[in-house]
Each structure stands twice: as structure tokens, then as C-alpha cells.
Amino acid sequence: MEKIEKKLKEVTIRFAGDSGDGMQITGTQFTNTTAMMGNDLSTFPDYPAEIRAPQGTLFGVSGFQIHFGSAEINTPGDNCDVLVAMNAAALKVNLRGLIPGGAIIANTDGFNDKNLKLAKYATNPLKDDSLSSYKVYQTDITKLTTLALLDMNLSNKIVERTKNFFALGMMYWMYNRSIDQSIKWVQNKFKSKPEIVEANIRVLKAGWNFAETTEIFTVKYTVEPASLPKGKYRNITGNSATAIGLVAAAEKANLNLFLGTYPITPASDILHELSMYKEFNVRTFQAEDEIAAITSTIGASFGGSLAVTTTSGPGIALKTEAIGLAVMVELPLIIINVQRGGPSTGLPTKTEQADLLQAVYGRNGEAPVPVVAASTPGDCFYTVFEAARIALKYMTPVFCLTDGYLANGSEPWVIPDANSLPDISTKFRKDPNNYLPYLRNAETLAREWAIPGTPGLEHRIGGLEKEDKTGNINYEPENHEKMVHLRAEKIERIANDIPLAKPEGDASGDLLVLGWGGTYGAIRTAVSTHRKNGMSVSHLHLRHLNPFPKNLGEVLYNFKKILIPEINLGQLSKLIRAKYLVPALSYNKVQGLPFTARELEIKIESILSGDLK
Amino acid sequence: MSTLVDEVVTKSETASVKYTAKDFQTDQDVRWCPGCGDYSILAQVQRIIPDFNFPREKTVFVSGIGCSSRFPYYMETYGVHGIHGRATTIASGLKMTRPELQVWVVTGDGDGLSIGGNHLIHLIRRNLDINILLFNNQIYGLTKGQYSPTSEFGKVTKSTPQGSIDNPFNPVTLALGSSGTFVARTMDRDPKHMQTVIKRGVQHRGTSFIEIYQNCNVFNDGAFFHFTEKESKDENSVILEHGKPLIFGKAKDKGVRLDGFTPKVVSLTDGKYSANDLLIHNENDSTLAFILGNMSYNPELPRPFGIFLDTAEHCYEDEMQKQIDLAIQKKGKGNLEKLLNGGDTWFIN
Numbered sequence: 001m002e003k004i005e006k007k008l009k010e011v012t013i014r015f016a017g018d019s020g021d022g023m024q025i026t027g028t029q030f031t032n033t034t035a036m037m038g039n040d041l042s043t044f045p046d047y048p049a050e051i052r053a054p055q056g057t058l059f060g061v062s063g064f065q066i067h068f069g070s071a072e073i074n075t076p077g078d079n080c081d082v083l084v085a086m087n088a089a090a091l092k093v094n095l096r097g098l099i100p101g102g103a104i105i106a107n108t109d110g111f112n113d114k115n116l117k118l119a120k121y122a123t124n125p126l127k128d129d130s131l132s133s134y135k136v137y138q139t140d141i142t143k144l145t146t147l148a149l150l151d152m153n154l155s156n157k158i159v160e161r162t163k164n165f166f167a168l169g170m171m172y173w174m175y176n177r178s179i180d181q182s183i184k185w186v187q188n189k190f191k192s193k194p195e196i197v198e199a200n201i202r203v204l205k206a207g208w209n210f211a212e213t214t215e216i217f218t219v220k221y222t223v224e225p226a227s228l229p230k231g232k233y234r235n236i237t238g239n240s241a242t243a244i245g246l247v248a249a250a251e252k253a254n255l256n257l258f259l260g261t262y263p264i265t266p267a268s269d270i271l272h273e274l275s276m277y278k279e280f281n282v283r284t285f286q287a288e289d290e291i292a293a294i295t296s297t298i299g300a301s302f303g304g305s306l307a308v309t310t311t312s313g314p315g316i317a318l319k320t321e322a323i324g325l326a327v328m329v330e331l332p333l334i335i336i337n338v339q340r341g342g343p344s345t346g347l348p349t350k351t352e353q354a355d356l357l358q359a360v361y362g363r364n365g366e367a368p369v370p371v372v373a374a375s376t377p378g379d380c381f382y383t384v385f386e387a388a389r390i391a392l393k394y395m396t397p398v399f400c401l402t403d404g405y406l407a408n409g410s411e412p413w414v415i416p417d418a419n420s421l422p423d424i425s426t427k428f429r430k431d432p433n434n435y436l437p438y439l440r441n442a443e444t445l446a447r448e449w450a451i452p453g454t455p456g457l458e459h460r461i462g463g464l465e466k467e468d469k470t471g472n473i474n475y476e477p478e479n480h481e482k483m484v485h486l487r488a489e490k491i492e493r494i495a496n497d498i499p500l501a502k503p504e505g506d507a508s509g510d511l512l513v514l515g516w517g518g519t520y521g522a523i524r525t526a527v528s529t530h531r532k533n534g535m536s537v538s539h540l541h542l543r544h545l546n547p548f549p550k551n552l553g554e555v556l557y558n559f560k561k562i563l564i565p566e567i568n569l570g571q572l573s574k575l576i577r578a579k580y581l582v583p584a585l586s587y588n589k590v591q592g593l594p595f596t597a598r599e600l601e602i603k604i605e606s607i608l609s610g611d612l613k
Numbered sequence: 614m615s616t617l618v619d620e621v622v623t624k625s626e627t628a629s630v631k632y633t634a635k636d637f638q639t640d641q642d643v644r645w646c647p648g649c650g651d652y653s654i655l656a657q658v659q660r661i662i663p664d665f666n667f668p669r670e671k672t673v674f675v676s677g678i679g680c681s682s683r684f685p686y687y688m689e690t691y692g693v694h695g696i697h698g699r700a701t702t703i704a705s706g707l708k709m710t711r712p713e714l715q716v717w718v719v720t721g722d723g724d725g726l727s728i729g730g731n732h733l734i735h736l737i738r739r740n741l742d743i744n745i746l747l748f749n750n751q752i753y754g755l756t757k758g759q760y761s762p763t764s765e766f767g768k769v770t771k772s773t774p775q776g777s778i779d780n781p782f783n784p785v786t787l788a789l790g791s792s793g794t795f796v797a798r799t800m801d802r803d804p805k806h807m808q809t810v811i812k813r814g815v816q817h818r819g820t821s822f823i824e825i826y827q828n829c830n831v832f833n834d835g836a837f838f839h840f841t842e843k844e845s846k847d848e849n850s851v852i853l854e855h856g857k858p859l860i861f862g863k864a865k866d867k868g869v870r871l872d873g874f875t876p877k878v879v880s881l882t883d884g885k886y887s888a889n890d891l892l893i894h895n896e897n898d899s900t901l902a903f904i905l906g907n908m909s910y911n912p913e914l915p916r917p918f919g920i921f922l923d924t925a926e927h928c929y930e931d932e933m934q935k936q937i938d939l940a941i942q943k944k945g946k947g948n949l950e951k952l953l954n955g956g957d958t959w960f961i962n
């Protein structure tokens with residue numbers, strides 16, 4: 001039949017199904033194909049903490065949202081335009097995120113009595129009137145998949161595992177995407193299992209062909225490539241960007257990379273990825289616990305490696321004492337916290353920004369640690385690189401904060417040129433003459449790095465208070481005060497060595513929206529919407545949270561009002577209010593979810609209109 | 614190894630000068646209580662370490678917290694005085710990244726078996742080539758006299774006025790149970806024995822775990838006098854020697870014989886048994902090591918000192934290096950440009 005073709009500027013699709021339905025793979029495949037077609041995009045995987053939650057249940061629903069378009073895309077989309085629901089529970093959980101009039105592509109087989117009961121539906125929503133305000137496309141994906149594979153004599157399990165590719169095929173047809181990319185992926189992934197390759201390709205094609213021939217789908221959409229900045233691109237997740245950022249930093253510092261870590265959601269993928277890069281002399285150590293993980297990095301750092309530990313909030317809680325030791329012995333160390341919902345075990349697979357104060361202050365004694373935070377998945381690369389630069393130059397542990405949303409989310413990323421990355425090489429002390437372990441560089445106050453194996457530099461370091469220069473144990477009152485100030489001063493001086501704060505938009509005005517971390521995309525979208533409408537609002541996003549950029553105060557004083565949106569109860573707000581004595585407004589959300597751009601738009605609007613009154 | 618590390622470190626495995634014990638003494642005042650057993654251990658280590666003829670700059674002492682953990686400050690080598698219980702992990706990270714170093718861990722019964730118990734067993738099972746000296750004084754010294762995980766049941770201390778209700782750890786069987794490849798016990802009062810055992814521990818490839826009975830004359834004086842003093846030691850202890858029968862007693866008149874799997878004390882003078890009937894020690898037999906280890910808290914039996922077990926197993930750091938070498942062999946040396954450009958890429962012009 002004749003199909004109508006329409007052009008779209010942007011669209012958001014959410015794939016949702018059981019945690020065993022392969023929705024993350026489906027989403028990732030759609031994403032990679034879309035990235036290769038030159039669209040700008042942003043993704044948001046949203047999956048349960050349970051590995052194989054009981055089938056068909058509400059808490060077992062796994063979702064993957066992708067927002068893509070021909071214009072700039074900064075968030076994974078507030079709401080979705082299309083919801084692919086593999087079963088009743090997936091529909092129930094995700095319906096509230098679907099725009100009015102949006103499309104539902106439902107796998108009818110997932111709406112049998114058992115599924116309906118598990119999803120707590122009294123009647124079948126596909127058959128009653130409850131979905132009348134949406135466009136509902138009903139397809140028995142399970143049956144069509146089975147038919148496509150009929151002559152292959154595959155087990156039910158395999159057939160069941162393939163049906164996600166039927167949905168993928170349909171979506172590829174609907175949005176005019178090529179299936180070649182996914183075919184290549186399957187061929188590579190299941191190299192040793194030809195029947196799995198065959199099955200997936202067949203089903204993918206069946207999905208595409210079904211959409212092409214069936215009368216259910218009448219419209220096919222085109223989303224033109226975006227006019228992104230020139231360059232060579234790849235799609236990248238935050239955790240992946242973190243991993244290769246670490247390798248890049250070690251290469252540029254001419255050091256071996258050591259990762260001491262303990263598996264924890266959502267940080268483990270950094271370990272998985274780094275453990276594949278052994279040809280870079282990367283040593284990864286899965287320790288017996290979080291404490292062993294970080295203390296092993298202190299040993300490695302003492303030995304002259306670029307040492308890193310990766311974890312999430314609960315892990316940081318356990319590492320706290322060791323971070324204090326690293327502060328005291330003044331050794332370089334990168335501590336990556338992929339934040340998740342807390343406190344305690346909290347929401348392992350959901351995002352939050354509530355570990356900022358923990359990073360800045362969470363240690364016994366006066367133990368200052370520099371803190372940097374990534375703002376987008378791709379930015380994790382540069383942020384962790386910056387963490388390494390600071391750690392090496394100032395001989396200090398450095399916190400690098402990302403979060404679950406950045407870690408698992410992805411975006412197209414301009415591949416940096418390896419040669420153009422800054423040289424962050426350091427030096428080991430070699431000269432045995434007049435060596436003292438705590439002699440400091442006059443400008444940075446950093447002590448020298450003297451590693452075992454160097455003749456004549458034998459020395460001892462430890463966690464007890466010490467005398468400057470000699471490092472001899474010293475408990476005298478004045479000495480302690482001097483050392484506390486010295487360690488604080490060293491970290492403060494980093495402010496001389498980081499870029500000045502520069503808002504996006506105007507340098508002064510009615511409102512500055514100040515953010516940090518993963519809220520970047522949502523704030524940027526909301527602020528630019530208002531700016532297009534002529535509102536006086538600018539956006540400043542901080543990478544450096546301790547110390548702050550030197551001119552931050554001046555920047556803040558140039559605005560009538562300051563709004564700080566955070567996925568916590570106002571932690572940056574506290575720091576800003578305390579340091580700059582400005583009445584910053586807090587806007588907080590703690591649902592384990594990122595801000596939507598719309599939420600921020602409304603907030604900004606209400607503040608600006610209040611201002612006009 | 615990266616060039617930056619290569620630029621500064623010694624390649625040589627042998628020292629360029631002949632060291633004496635003095636070369637390993639620092640300018641720091643030793644701050645243990647007068648009469649503490651720690652002095653003897655420090656002296657023995659400083660005495661034997663020149664014998665290895667190993668570059669001083671490639672030697673590292675790592676400790677945690679406690680009286681014993683002051684040790685690194687007194688050794689003119691590289692050293693880290695870490696945090697409570699974590700010497701083993703700091704040392705592990707160092708050894709993994711710098712396998713050519715000689716790494717020592719100095720710990721105590723509190724540091725190593727209580728707060729650091731978890732790390733200790735994991736280091737032992739991974740079998741990194743690290744020498745662990747565990748000073749066992751069966752008490753908390755630095756915090757002034759609470760019971761420790763090796764204090765005997767019923768021990769009255771500041772924190773257990775009615776007696777401890779904990780069952781103590783036996784460090785030797787704990788190490789054996791952690792798949793230890795070198796497990797030994799010695800004592801502060803027998804310098805010669807201590808020297809021999811520590812030397813063997815250093816020569817062993819893999820984790821060597823050496824429990825050292827150490828008298829804390831302030832908070833637990835005489836805890837080991839039974840085994841260490843002239844009057845009593847011969848009757849209460851037996852020295853393990855590879856290939857030799859277990860004979861003890863002042864007059865060498867007693868022996869240990871295996872009755873099935875059960876060690877029993879027999880007389881060598883009543884005509885029933887001779888040395889040929891006794892248990893012959895075999896350092897390479899892990900089953901035997903457990904039997905000997907379990908003799909420790911049996912009042913009927915003499916307490917064994919010496920090397921319980923010395924077996925060869927692969928070391929963690931060697932395997933780590935092998936995987937790196939294999940990856941380089943397969944994929945070539947890592948190329949950053951290639952890594953950055955990995956996966957599917959596309960151009961926007």
C-alpha cells in the first residue's frame with residue numbers, strides 16, 4: 001500500500017519491556033545506527049536493579065529512551081513520542097512519559113491474562129477505551145518472530161530472545177534507518193554461533209518488511225542529519241569516555257595506569273572496559289572490598305603509577321579514611337564517583353547528585369580534596385583527564401564526579417586528536433642531594449614524587465602529622481596549624497590554574513542558572529528556549545567544584561538572581577551561599593531521575609515573571 | 614614499564630655496595646617501650662637484610678597502625694606507614710605495579726587479624742611475593758591494653774573485666790586456610806631462629822607469612838614465657854625442621870608421633886618408641902602443615918615453631934604481567950589514536 005513520508009525535526013522513542021527482553025540492546029542498536037546517520041542524540045537507559053526480575057512484573061521493566069534530531073539535542077527527551085511496549089507492565093510503567101497523542105507500539109502477546117494481572121490491569125488496555133487519546137499499533141511480535149524462524153528448529157528460549165529485533169526492524173522502517181549497521185553487529189557479536197546470527201538477521205528483516213507491507217503503519221518519517229560541528233564522531237557513553245580518558249591521561253603523563261576497584265553499580269563498566277586495555281600497560285585489580293581498592297591505589301601511586309579508583313557513593317563512604325591518608329602523604333590519585341541514588345544502598349541503578357558535599361567535605365580532619373564533575377557523557381573524557389592533570393601537578397587525590405545518568409547515557413562525540421591533547425607529564429625526583437620528602441614547589445606547593453627504586457631517596461611517609469620538608473612526625477601545636485593551612489593553601493592555589501567561569505549567554509542579567517554535573521543538557525535546553533524568547537537568562541555550568549574558578553563571585557554578582565537546580569536537596573547551593581553570601585535559589589528534584597527541560601523551563605519562567613512583578 | 618619510571622629507577626638486582634646493619638638504621642628515635650619485643654625483631658631484620666645484597670632503594674616496608682607499625686620509620690629503606698589494617702593492600706598495589714621491588718608488610722595481631730583480617734587472607738591467597746611479619750603479642754598495645762583477636766578465651770583486660778568471651782585466631786592455621794604458600798612461626802626471644810625463618814621467608818617466591826611471638830612487657834608481659842624462657846621452653850615447644858623427626862624436651866627425650874591424623878606425645882625413654890616412629894616434618898606437605906598448625910592450642914602438645922609450609926604456586930604479579938605481555942603480543946603496543954577512534958565512527962563535514 002502507499003505510505004506517506006513525513007519529515008521530523010526531532011523525535012523521542014522509548015523502548016520498554018521485561019528486563020530479559022533485550023531492550024538495552026535494542027536501544028543501543030537504534031542509537032548507534034542513528035548516530036551513524038548523522039543525527040544529534042542523547043540517550044537514557046533506565047533499568048531495574050534486579051538482574052532478572054520476575055517476568056512480566058512492574059518492577060522488572062527495563063527501558064531505553066533515545067531523543068534524536070536534525071537540530072541540537074541536549075537531553076534524552078522529557079517525554080517520548082513513541083513507546084514500544086513489549087508487555088503490559090512496560091506500558092503501565094511508561095505511559096505517563098508518553099506525550100498526549102503519542103504512538104504506542106504494543107506487542108499483543110505481552111498482554112495475555114497473566115501479563116495483565118502482573119501489571120495490575122483489571123482489563124486489557126488494548127481492548128478497552130483507556131488508550132483512546134493515543135495512536136495504538138497492535139502487533140503480535142512474538143507470533144511473527146516465531147513464524148519467521150519456523151523452519152530453523154530453534155529452542156523457544158532463542159526465539160523469545162530474538163523478538164526485540166523484530167521491534168527494532170519495525171522502528172528502523174518507521175524512521176527510515178538502515179538495518180546494515182545492526183546486521184554487522186550481530187555478525188560480529190555472535191561470530192561463533194551462526195544460527196543466532198541467522199535468526200537475528202531474519203527477525204530484524206521480518207520486522208522491517210512487516211512494517212513496510214502491513215496496513216497498520218501508514219506513515220514513515222525522515223529525520224535529517226543534524227548540523228553538528230565538523231569532525232569525526234563516535235557515539236560514547238559516560239563510563240566509556242571515562243575509561244578511555246584515563247588511558248589517554250596515563251599516555252600523556254607517560255605513566256602506567258593502575259585501577260584498584262571493587263564492582264559496584266553504576267561504575268563497574270569502567271573496570272570492564274579498562275580490563276580490555278592491557279596492551280596499554282593498564283593494570284586492573286578487582287580488590288576484595290572498597291577499602292582494599294583505594295589503598296591498593298595508594299601503594300601503586302607511591303610506586304609511580306597513575307592510580308585510579310572507581311566506585312559509587314557507598315564505596316566512597318568506605319574509602320573515606322584512605323582518602324585522608326592520600327591527602328596526608330600527598331600522593332596523586334583519581335577517585336571517580338559515579339553517583340547513584342542514596343543514602344545507603346539507595347537506588348543502585350538510578351541517578352542522583354547527592355555526593356557533592358561528601359566529596360568536598362566528607363573526611364575526618366581538615367582534608368581538602370579538589371573536585372571536578374563531568375557535564376555530559378562525552379565530557380567525562382575531558383573531566384577525568386583534568387582530574388589527572390590536577391592530581392599529578394599538585395600531588396593530591398582528586399575527586400571526579402559523574403553519575404548514573406551520564407555513565408550509561410550516550411551522545412555523539414567528536415573524537416579528539418591524540419596529539420592535540422595537552423601534555424600533562426610530570427617528573428620523578430632523581431637527585432639525591434638535599435632531598436627531603438616534603439620539600440615543596442614554591443608556586444604549586446606540591447611536594448616531589450620520589451619513587452622506590454631511586455637510589456638515595458629512601459624516605460618514609462605516613463598518616464601521622466608531620467613536619468614540613470623533613471616529613472618527620474611532629475605533634476607540636478603550631479606545626480599542626482601550619483600543616484593544615486599548607487594543605488588547604490595547596491588546594492586553593494589550583495584556582496590559579498583553571499579556566500575562569502564564563503556563562504553561556506550574557507555576562508549579566510536577570511537570572512543566572514548555575515549548574516554542575518549531569519544537569520547540563522536540561523539546563524542548556526531550558527535556558528536557550530527562554531533566551532530565544534528574549535528573556536534575560538544565562539547558564540553557567542561548573543566543572544571545577546573545589547576550588548571554584550577564581551572569578552566565580554564576580555560572575556554571580558552580575559546577576560539579579562541565581563537559580564541552582566540539583567538532583568539533591570541543595571548541595572551546591574550551600575557551598576555557593578556560604579562562600580559568596582548570595583541568596584541563591586535552590587531547585588531540587590530527588591526521584592532518581594534527571595530534570596526534564598520542561599521542568600526547568602517552568603521554574604525559570606516563574607522566577608523571571610516574579611522578577612517582573 | 615613506562616619510560617618515566619625507567620628514567621629514575623635502578624635496574625640492578627644486586628647492591629653496588631656491601632651493606633651492614635647500620636646502613637638500615639634511620640636517624641629517628643625508636644619509640645617502643647623499653648624491653649619491648651619489637652626491638653629484637655627490628656635488630657634481626659636489620660642484621661639479616663644486608664645478606665641479601667639487594668639494593669636498599671628497591672626495598673619497601675609497609676605497615677598499618679599499632680606498635681609494630683612504627684617499624685618502617687626505623688628502616689632506612691622506602692616506607693609507608695599506612696592506616697589501620699591496610700598495610701597488606703597498600704603493599705599489594707605497590708607490588709602489582711612494581712614487581713621488581715622487595716616488599717615487606719609489618720603488622721600485628723590487631724592490625725593484621727582484626728581490622729585488617731580480610732585483606733590479610735586475600736593477600737595470602739593471591740600469593741603476591743610479599744614478606745609479612747605479624748607481631749603477635751596477644752594484646753592491643755598502642756590503644757593501651759584491650760584484648761586482641763589472638764588473646765586467649767577468658768583473658769581479663771581493660772575492655773574485658775570479666776574475661777574475653779572470644780575464641781582466639783590461630784594465625785598459622787588462618788594463613789594455611791587462606792592457601793598460604795609459606796607459613797611460619799618464630800619468637801622475639803630466639804634471634805637465631807628468627808633470622809633463619811625470616812631469611813627463608815624472603816627467599817620464598819610468593820607471600821611469606823611469619824607469625825612472631827612478641828612480648829608486650831607493658832600490657833601482656835610473659836604471654837609466651839612458656840615457649841620462650843629457658844626454664845620452660847624445651848618442654849613446651851618443638852622446633853620444626855624439614856626432614857627431621859619432631860623431638861623435644863630438655864633431654865631430647867620426647868617426640869610427637871602421628872596416631873592416624875592425631876599427633877600424640879610419646880616418650881623416647883620408656884623403650885616403646887624410637888625416633889624412627891616419630892612424625893617427620895615435611896615443609897612441602899600442606900596436609901601435614903594443618904596437623905602441625907592445629908597442635909598450637911592443645912595443652913597436651915608442644916607448640917611448634919619453624920616453617921610449617923613452603924610450597925610453590927604462581928604469583929599474582931607474574932600472572933598480571935603475563936596477561937599484559939600477551940595483550941601486547943596479540944594487539945601490539947597500545948595506540949591512543951586507535952583507541953580514541955575505536956568502534957563505529959562517522960564524519961560530519
Ligand code: SF4
Nearest residue numbers: 646649680754829830
Ligand atoms: S605497648 Fe607493648 S607492644 Fe607496644 S611498644 Fe610498649 S611493650 Fe611494645
